[in-house]
Amino acid sequence: MKTAEEYRQNLYKLKANVYIDGDIVSRNDSRLQGAINTICHTFDKINDEKYKALLIAHSHILDKPINRFTHIHQSTEDLLAKQEMTREICHLTGGCIFRCMGIDAMNALSVITHKAEMMTGRPYNQRFLQYLKYFQEQDIVGCCAQTDPKGDRSLRPHQQADPDLYLRVVEHREDGIVVRGAKNHITAASIAEELIVTPTRFLTPEEDAYAVSFAIPADSPGVYLVTRASNMKERENYICPAGSFGDVETTVIFDDAFIPNERVFLGGYEGEHQFGGFLALLFALYHRHSYTGCKPSSTDIILGYSALVSEYNGIENTKHVQSKLAELISCAELVYAAGIAAAHKATKDESGTMIPDPVFCNVGRKHAGKNYYHELEILADLSGGLPATLPFEKDFFDQKIGPLLQKYIKRKEEIPAEDVYKLYRTLSDVLCSSIGGVIAVAGVHGGGSPVMEDIAILKQYDLEKRKDIAKYLSGISEQQP
Numbered sequence: 118m119k120t121a122e123e124y125r126q127n128l129y130k131l132k133a134n135v136y137i138d139g140d141i142v143s144r145n146d147s148r149l150q151g152a153i154n155t156i157c158h159t160f161d162k163i164n165d166e167k168y169k170a171l172l173i174a175h176s177h178i179l180d181k182p183i184n185r186f187t188h189i190h191q192s193t194e195d196l197l198a199k200q201e202m203t204r205e206i207c208h209l210t211g212g213c214i215f216r217c218m219g220i221d222a223m224n225a226l227s228v229i230t231h232k233a234e235m236m237t238g239r240p241y242n243q244r245f246l247q248y249l250k251y252f253q254e255q256d257i258v259g260c261c262a263q264t265d266p267k268g269d270r271s272l273r274p275h276q277q278a279d280p281d282l283y284l285r286v287v288e289h290r291e292d293g294i295v296v297r298g299a300k301n302h303i304t305a306a307s308i309a310e311e312l313i314v315t316p317t318r319f320l321t322p323e324e325d326a327y328a329v330s331f332a333i334p335a336d337s338p339g340v341y342l343v344t345r346a347s348n349m350k351e352r353e354n355y356i357c358p359a360g361s362f363g364d365v366e367t368t369v370i371f372d373d374a375f376i377p378n379e380r381v382f383l384g385g386y387e388g389e390h391q392f393g394g395f396l397a398l399l400f401a402l403y404h405r406h407s408y409t410g411c412k413p414s415s416t417d418i419i420l421g422y423s424a425l426v427s428e429y430n431g432i433e434n435t436k437h438v439q440s441k442l443a444e445l446i447s448c449a450e451l452v453y454a455a456g457i458a459a460a461h462k463a464t465k466d467e468s469g470t471m472i473p474d475p476v477f478c479n480v481g482r483k484h485a486g487k488n489y490y491h492e493l494e495i496l497a498d499l500s501g502g503l504p505a506t507l508p509f510e511k512d513f514f515d516q517k518i519g520p521l522l523q524k525y526i527k528r529k530e531e532i533p534a535e536d537v538y539k540l541y542r543t544l545s546d547v548l549c550s551s552i553g554g555v556i557a558v559a560g561v562h563g564g565g566s567p568v569m570e571d572i573a574i575l576k577q578y579d580l581e582k583r584k585d586i587a588k589y590l591s592g593i594s595e596q597q598p
């Protein structure tokens with residue numbers, strides 16, 4: 118399997134098509150290294166006894182061990198392992214591990230290309246399976262570029278004043294398609310080897326050209342990656358794992374990019390709008406299942422900080438602290454439980470891929486999203502004001518001022534001043550940094566804005582049965598529900 122160093126070298130060889138704040142840069146730019154370091158965990162931990170059983174899966178097409186971040190779920194156990202792996206690995210980085218989006222898109226494509234090939238006769242599934250072999254053999258890091266700019270939200274794609282506000286096919290050629298448009302907010306696009314592209318919403322018959330899906334190398338001609346990198350404020354003395362975490366989101370522009378047939382999984386041909394819509398929903402479903410792993414992990418981290426800062430401050434046994442810690446535990450474990458339930462209630466698609474239960478996935482993701490800012494509020498409450506006002510590191514080491522700061526930062530006598538500073542420094546990163554803000558917004562919108570979860574829940578839920586219960590209990594109907 119690929120090593121972290123091989124991934125890094127592959128990235129550094131890609132053509133410079135990343136734009137950051139006025140510069141055109143290669144992937145060895147310092148602003149991208151935090152996020153690259155994060156992804157490297159998914160390669161490094163393959164050799165770690167603690168993680169290897171979770172990180173290694175058995176490929177159903179290559180019949181050999183592969184990295185689970187390239188695996189198509191074949192069973193309930195696969196879904197459970199993916200969820201647990203996500204929760205465990207995210208503990209090491211303090212945030213998103215950046216590799217779920219790609220494999221969630223691949224799982225959705227395994228199902229939709231199968232249906233599309235059966236119904237259109239176009240070899241979408243054959244192409245996908247060829248690509249999957251490459252993806253698994255080469256242990257590829259992919260991102261999922263789904264979210265279109267969307268223009269006026271009250272209008273459908275074909276009604277927009279500028280039809281390019283949703284990515285579309287502008288030309289069908291013998292050997293492939295030409296696409297024009299953009300995708301916003303794409304996590305890890307500028308540190309991925311491949312961009313995997315899917316539609317963003319349900320489509321109508323006028324919108325066949327928007328039913329387009331493909332995978333291409335991230336430095337393909339006509340592709341521009343306009344990137345916002347967020348990193349922790351640099352540390353000089355107190356180097357720590359959380360301090361090296363970084364995040365990158367990208368506006369991916371496809372300026373009449375050519376996609377060769379072998380990489381086209383939905384080509385925007387007549388009648389294909391229906392597959393585009395299903396693909397959009399299915400990627401979101403797999404991604405929300407991933408959230409039932411990574412969000413409990415975020416809550417574990419917030420819980421850990423909350424409990425530790427309370428201990429250092431000598432308040433851990435007070436009633437209100439205990440109640441807040443219990444609230445955090447309840448949130449983490451309910452979201453995790455929803456993911457477990459989604460895996461146990463999963464169905465096997467005719468393609469062979471396991472599809473997690475949509476209601477459990479969506480209620481889990483909804484609960485996590487609704488609570489994220491509240492979790493930060495608990496942490497801010499228990500930490501006091503110091504995350505916002507903590508003196509900078511150099512002052513803590515200043516010959517004259519340093520000892521005074523160490524004296525006045527003390528909490529419980531037995532806790533060294535240095536440990537108090539280290540903890541509050543990390544709390545500052547979580548609560549008061551620009552990257553902390555990015556992660557909080559991601560907690561709400563990643564995987565779709567909250568209303569999308571409501572729509573998905575209501576669409577799949579048997580509301581009529583609940584009305585029948587009401588009718589039976591209130592004597593409107595004698596029919597038992």
Ligand SMILES: Cc1cc2nc3c(=O)[nH]c(=O)nc-3n(C[C@H](O)[C@H](O)[C@H](O)COP(=O)(O)OP(=O)(O)OC[C@H]3O[C@@H](n4cnc5c(N)ncnc54)[C@H](O)[C@@H]3O)c2cc1C
Nearest residue numbers: 261262263264270302303304558559562563564565566568
């Ligand atoms: C940090 C971060 C990382 C992300 N990573 C990825 C990624 O890797 N890949 C990817 O594809 N996407 C990614 N996203 C995008 C994410 O899925 C979107 O932000 C989300 O779907 C919301 O879309 P939007 O940002 O366009 O906001 P909008 O869709 O504009 O939402 C704003 C508000 O408008 C409401 N709204 C929108 N349309 C309507 C309507 N027609 N009627 C009524 N109300 C409406 C929404 O419900 C919401 O309340 C990421 C987002 C963030 C913040």
